[in-house]
Amino acid sequence: MKKEFIKSIIVFFLLGIILTGCQKEADSPVENASSESEPASSDSNSESAESTDHTHNHNHIHDDEKQKEIYSGIFEDDEVEDRELSDWEGDWQSVYPYLLDGTLDGVLQKKAETKKDKTFEEYKEYYKVGYETDIERIVIKDNTITFYKNGKGKTGEYKYHGYEFLTYESGNRGIRYLFDLVREADGVPKYVQFSDHSIYPTKTEHYHIYFGDEDHVTLFNELDNWPTYYFSNLSGEGIAEEMNAH
Incomplete structure (x- = not known):
């Protein structure tokens, strides 16, 4: 009788162990289910990336629209920044012959x-009238400007003088960037002004230039003649394409 009672206890104990093991196996898929939910997080990141790309594209479009406004002469005073002569650095040709x-x-x-x-x-x-000039080529390097007339170049060193707002009859405005000759040099102007439809530091693709020996104020009054220059490595057809793009 006592032996049977002991056997019953042992059987009951073993049965408890087996049931406990089964319960643990039943619990384990919950952990796996949790780990399988991670791809949803990846999808969320993708959505965030798409949102970021959309914002970037929106800002890019906004920037393009702003550039068009500036090019047309629409901008605020506090948007204008100083610039260095290096913004116009390069070898340039007049468009007058192509006209x-x-x-x-x-x-x-x-x-x-x-x-x-x-x-x-x-x-x-x-x-x-606008493009007319006898300076067929201009080379700008470091702080120097070389003006070419009939194939012969004359070079002067220039320093930045500031910028000036100009308001036109249309109501739109322009900025001229001013440079002064550092020391007197033969055959080069004392005063030079650039206008390229930009109002802050940037490498230009073409520009209008005004120059003379009187003073900057006199040059401000020149609104009819604005010699225009594009890179010398462009063909006439290439310049025409650039102009049509604007």
């Missing part, structure tokens, strides 16, 4: 058809 030989006729025709404020012939005359 005279007809290379830019397509550009003028497009303007006439798009804006409808002047005929092609009127645009041609307008730009003849």
